[in-house]
Amino acid sequence: MKPQPLRTTVIGSYPFPGWLEFACQHLDQFGDADRAELVDDAVAVAVKDQRDAGLDVITDGEQTRLDFNLSFYGFIEGIELESAPPRRFGPPAHDQRGKHKVVGELRAPRGLGTVEDFARLKRIAQSANNHQPSPVVLKASVPGPYTLSGRLLPNDQYKNRWELTEALLPLVRAELDALVRAGCKEICVDEPSMSCYAHREDPKRFVNIFNRTVEPIVGRCHLSSHLCFGNYKGRAVGMRRYAPMFPAFLELHVDEIHVEMAGREFAELEVIREIAKRHIAAVGIVDVKSYYIETPEDIAARVKSCLQLAPAERLAFAPDCGLSQTARWAAKQKLVNMVTGVKRVRDELGC
Numbered sequence: 001m002k003p004q005p006l007r008t009t010v011i012g013s014y015p016f017p018g019w020l021e022f023a024c025q026h027l028d029q030f031g032d033a034d035r036a037e038l039v040d041d042a043v044a045v046a047v048k049d050q051r052d053a054g055l056d057v058i059t060d061g062e063q064t065r066l067d068f069n070l071s072f073y074g075f076i077e078g079i080e081l082e083s084a085p086p087r088r089f090g091p092p093a094h095d096q097r098g099k100h101k102v103v104g105e106l107r108a109p110r111g112l113g114t115v116e117d118f119a120r121l122k123r124i125a126q127s128a129n130n131h132q133p134s135p136v137v138l139k140a141s142v143p144g145p146y147t148l149s150g151r152l153l154p155n156d157q158y159k160n161r162w163e164l165t166e167a168l169l170p171l172v173r174a175e176l177d178a179l180v181r182a183g184c185k186e187i188c189v190d191e192p193s194m195s196c197y198a199h200r201e202d203p204k205r206f207v208n209i210f211n212r213t214v215e216p217i218v219g220r221c222h223l224s225s226h227l228c229f230g231n232y233k234g235r236a237v238g239m240r241r242y243a244p245m246f247p248a249f250l251e252l253h254v255d256e257i258h259v260e261m262a263g264r265e266f267a268e269l270e271v272i273r274e275i276a277k278r279h280i281a282a283v284g285i286v287d288v289k290s291y292y293i294e295t296p297e298d299i300a301a302r303v304k305s306c307l308q309l310a311p312a313e314r315l316a317f318a319p320d321c322g323l324s325q326t327a328r329w330a331a332k333q334k335l336v337n338m339v340t341g342v343k344r345v346r347d348e349l350g351c
Helices: 018-024 032-053 070-075 114-129 145-149 161-181 192-197 203-217 271-278 296-307 328-349
Strands: 077-080 100-107 137-143 186-190 222-227 256-260 280-286 315-319
Touching: 018 032, 032 114, 032 328, 100 161, 114 137, 114 161, 137 161, 145 161, 145 192, 145 203, 161 186, 161 203, 186 203, 192 203, 192 222, 203 222, 256 271, 256 315, 271 280, 280 296, 280 328, 296 315, 296 328, 315 328
Parallel strands: 137 186, 186 222, 222 256, 256 280, 280 315
Antiparallel strands: 077 100
């Protein structure tokens, strides 16, 4: 089935409810059943907010994860988790995220946890469908091996980031294959580090790594990738230009490429013309780093600008990035207004 023209989607993460953040500071006081209930309730909240907004595609809000990728290291054997960040005080920045020592062969015999997350999402979303009959697409997001390698320290066995990436690649491949076998029909492979460092590395090398990672699932699901410049505590880390990535990144073996545009005042919007010739261009039209709440009129105008460059059937719309760094009250209203604005244009076009 072809995706809905001008469909509305999200990247992956969603704000934690305040009570979940509080509970996470006191997890030692909870039993296993209590923790399972916490996670179920948090996912149910994320699903409800996204359903209430009217999105065509939803996720579990990554409510089991720290950031979009940090919790994955807990599933990987052969590393010694960093107990404290190198810098604790001062303005928030990426150097407040510590790196983990590699102490053995990198393995993930239990997988990376996304299959269990997807099963939970499917169960909770099905319960929601009993009360809201219109179905939605369920999406899972998985960080790619190059991005995961960025938090690991090379050693004698893995001498640099490239060797660490190659060691992580089969772990991510296996996880993606397991997700599809579990019934997941839409997957986003997040490689923001590739976007952040394309200006100083060979983008063709990145494409090769990405395509080998997703090879087992190409053609078996709706596959996307999110190209952004970092959003740790609402701050970017990379040079915020898409030009260094293209045309090389047009060779990514995906159905959809997402680019952040709203927070960059739609600079380089013309790149979606080339993306749409080969893929669906998913455009970030909500700024997750700003507390200006885009109106439905803002959104409709932005959609129409995109339609000057690509046909409706090759466009999708989403926030710039995951919403985990945005307060929930703002995230909720931004999604509602995004869907409302896109639907206005969709109705005008009759699609």
